[in-house]
Amino acid sequence: MYDTWMRYLTPSPAHHRLGLVCLGVGLQHGCLPTVGPRTLDHHVAVVISAGSGWFRSADGRRTTVSAPAVLWLTPGTPHHYGPDQHHGWDESFVAFTGPATATYTELGYIEPDRPVVPLSDATGARAAVARIARAARRGNPLLEVETGAAVHELLVVLRRARADVDAEGDPVLQALTRDACRPLTVAEHAARHGMTPAELRTVVRRAVGRGPKDYLLGIRLGRAKELLAATELPVAAVARRVGYHDPAYFSRLFTRRVGMAPVRFREQQARAVPGAGRGDDVPAPAS
Numbered sequence: 001m002y003d004t005w006m007r008y009l010t011p012s013p014a015h016h017r018l019g020l021v022c023l024g025v026g027l028q029h030g031c032l033p034t035v036g037p038r039t040l041d042h043h044v045a046v047v048i049s050a051g052s053g054w055f056r057s058a059d060g061r062r063t064t065v066s067a068p069a070v071l072w073l074t075p076g077t078p079h080h081y082g083p084d085q086h087h088g089w090d091e092s093f094v095a096f097t098g099p100a101t102a103t104y105t106e107l108g109y110i111e112p113d114r115p116v117v118p119l120s121d122a123t124g125a126r127a128a129v130a131r132i133a134r135a136a137r138r139g140n141p142l143l144e145v146e147t148g149a150a151v152h153e154l155l156v157v158l159r160r161a162r163a164d165v166d167a168e169g170d171p172v173l174q175a176l177t178r179d180a181c182r183p184l185t186v187a188e189h190a191a192r193h194g195m196t197p198a199e200l201r202t203v204v205r206r207a208v209g210r211g212p213k214d215y216l217l218g219i220r221l222g223r224a225k226e227l228l229a230a231t232e233l234p235v236a237a238v239a240r241r242v243g244y245h246d247p248a249y250f251s252r253l254f255t256r257r258v259g260m261a262p263v264r265f266r267e268q269q270a271r272a273v274p275g276a277g278r279g280d281d282v283p284a285p286a287s
Helices: 100-106 123-135 143-161 171-178 186-192 197-208 212-230 235-241 247-258 262-269
Strands: 002-008 021-030 035-038 043-056 062-066 069-073 079-083 089-097 116-118
Touching: 021 123, 021 143, 043 123, 043 143, 062 069, 062 116, 069 079, 089 123, 089 143, 123 143, 171 197, 171 212, 186 197, 186 212, 197 212, 212 235, 212 247, 212 262, 235 247, 235 262, 247 262
Parallel strands: none
Antiparallel strands: 002 021, 021 089, 035 079, 043 062, 043 069, 043 079, 043 089, 069 116
């Protein structure tokens, strides 16, 4: 015996241009029928929150699935899976598509080469799927946009819940973040942790989906924007504060990445407030 609830959506071409759309959502549990063998033309995230079963990939390998876990079904890849025939499992799924899936794959949020990914906890993922299910109610005037936005949230929740990712963040990544604005090269950062640059790249890419150089640059430029917008420090002083001794190099780098020179950014965003931007605590909104 099993219980199942499913809803399928047909977003318009305009909604597809938002980058990510939901094609379907389902909540199921029990001794569900076997799925496949089949091949899809879109993505599906299948969240297993209780029970166990199996998954057979395109190369014929059969993998045991134990909750909590997520199954990644990707376009053009044959798959075949099902719950334990005696005890079943609890499953929820979200089908989605759109050009943003390529970027999520590049950043490591979707893993075509690892179709079965253990999770540390499925609570957040189940809650995200439930929000998509509620948004998918008939008559919701915001249905396509609301469900699409919730798919973005689901991908983030699943990335955070991966069993091989520390919920508090990798200690090396934490240190890299703390020291991002020090005038250190990637090789020097790696040496401080007793690692080679290649090893550091592996750690950072696994954690954030990009290399350490790009990760450090993002933090530095974010801090530079804060200083340009909230202080009257000269550009050269801002450059030094974020780890660049050569202000001309900093300005070229800023312009190339942001799309405008630091001076122009300040003209647009300046809101000089004494003490602004200090610390990482986010202030609570006024009631």
